[in-house]
Amino acid sequence: MTTISRRSALTPRHLTRTGERLSFVYLERCTVHRDANAITAEDAAGTTHIPSATIGTLLLGPGTRITHQAMSVLGETGAAVCWVGEHGVRYYAGGRALSRSAALMEAQAHQWANPRRRLAVARAMYRLRFPDEDPAGLSRHELLGREGRRVKDCYKAQAARTGITWRGRNYTPGDFTSGDAVNQAVTAAAQCMYGVAHAVVASLGCSPALGFVHSGHELSFVLDIADLYKTEIGIPLAFDVAADDDQDVGPRTRRALRDRINETSLLDRCVDDVKRLLLADPASATAPGAEQDVVTLQSDGGHDVAAGRNYGGPDEETTW
Template identity: 70%
Template sequence: MGGIGARKALTPRELTRVGERLSFVYLERCTVHREDNAITAEDAEGTRFIPAATIGTLLLGPGTRVTHKAMSLLGECGAGVVWVGEYGVRYYAGGRALSRSAGLAEAQARVWANRRTRLEVARAMYRMRFPDEDPSKATRRQLLGMEGDRLKAVYREESLRTGVPWYGRKYTPGDFDSGDPPNQGITSAAQCMYGVAHAVVAALGCSPALGFVHSGHELSFVLDVADLYKTDVGIPAAFDAAAEGPIDVGGRTRRLLRERINDTGLLDRCVKDIKTLLLPGGEDAEVEDAADQVNLQSDGGAEFVSGINHGVIW
């Protein structure tokens, strides 16, 4: 009888849709290898098998070693791979796109390149987060102030709901343990959400750098997307984890997030939200991502098939 690794390798047309994958798998202090078409994680307690085609993002924490064969399989399956710090609270490197098409990336570049449409997308992002407010006339400075006020209110509400004392947002880069339990949970939740958002952004073939709220960083759009779910997914999970006690808040937050992301279909929601923000047809617009084809640009928006000498046309 075939085991979990007996599944055949997937072709580009058979790749599991990003919305149907597990949210993320976090590994640390183990060796990641490949057996047939499954990823294995081996440590002192034994070997675990993980179907590569069902992984949205593989988070590799401290002490992990990954083989070339494992990376080859993850690449073939289109899984996102992100190298993170301890507790998953620092992003180092990663990426891998499921999409072969530049359709969404080009749509993103078009709305980003125009200041008016860039502000419209920023307003739409705010409206997604806080649908009871109308930001249609807000400037960027006003949007930042509105967001700050709403976040402070969410922190207070979550503190009252869970009974966890709240003294304000405090995080010292590089010193995770210096924060109190709710701050540790919020930091851990944010970094996990960055990993998930980065995987979806890469899977759709978008540019992580072209942000509409954040700017100047190679992951600006990733930060934008992750923030869409901060108040209804990330922060509540952080306070719930902190309410259980001060030990291993980061680990509990990650586990709670994994459950809630899977239970709520957040990856699929993330895909729809990005398409709604970037495409004229919104979430119902289709972008062909199975074809692995490169075209040549010509005048008037026309394109020709590459790989052919078209000659000189005057």
């Protein structure tokens, strides 16, 4: 007997930590509704209940319909929602997740606004991806060149390990089946990682658009974060899936990646990496009071003052 309908409504202070959630849930050809604090996915086979507070990213594929009530509970519980194409390989739109503090967004903007600091973060990202190499002193062009060579080397190494014939990266946007099995698997893994990174970035209150390697796109920072784990997790797993069988590559890649993400606690690691890249003191983001609903007003000298008051005269008045 289910107990989902007996649960009381959640408040923002009862939200599940990002690192403790499922990485992503992909749904297609069903109707998504709400039952208390769960969402339900209904199709011809029946109805499945999914506790909304445990979802990192909900990927809505073709043939899905979602109700206002379902979106309401997903927003309350801080889940990211993305509308994607078949097999999850096209990103169409996304819903912003719940966040309370602007600390990480402000830190991100501070690092991004200065060219020297922005380059320093890009170098730190490279160091996270390839810890055996020191990128200190490298220009942006040099970083891009070295990253490109390392990714090519990763493809070749994985092809040799799995015995797959690798003819290079071949992907036609909007046509998932145009590539061979291993290219389909690489594409599916990449798109799922984008969804995971988007969930973490949004739930931490960062801007998806302010990237340090990628630029000019609304998801530039999401692409930056997803790429941190490309050569370690995404590409090797894609080759494993393609080597096992060349049928149903998309769904099998999603399931395998979901399991790998949960096995390696990647969400916790992703959260820590974002904080380490943006904050001088990453522990400050988890200090007591960091997640409180606090609104202040900016004053002179870098000081903040209490909101909800009128500062127009000697007698301060509460305005809320």
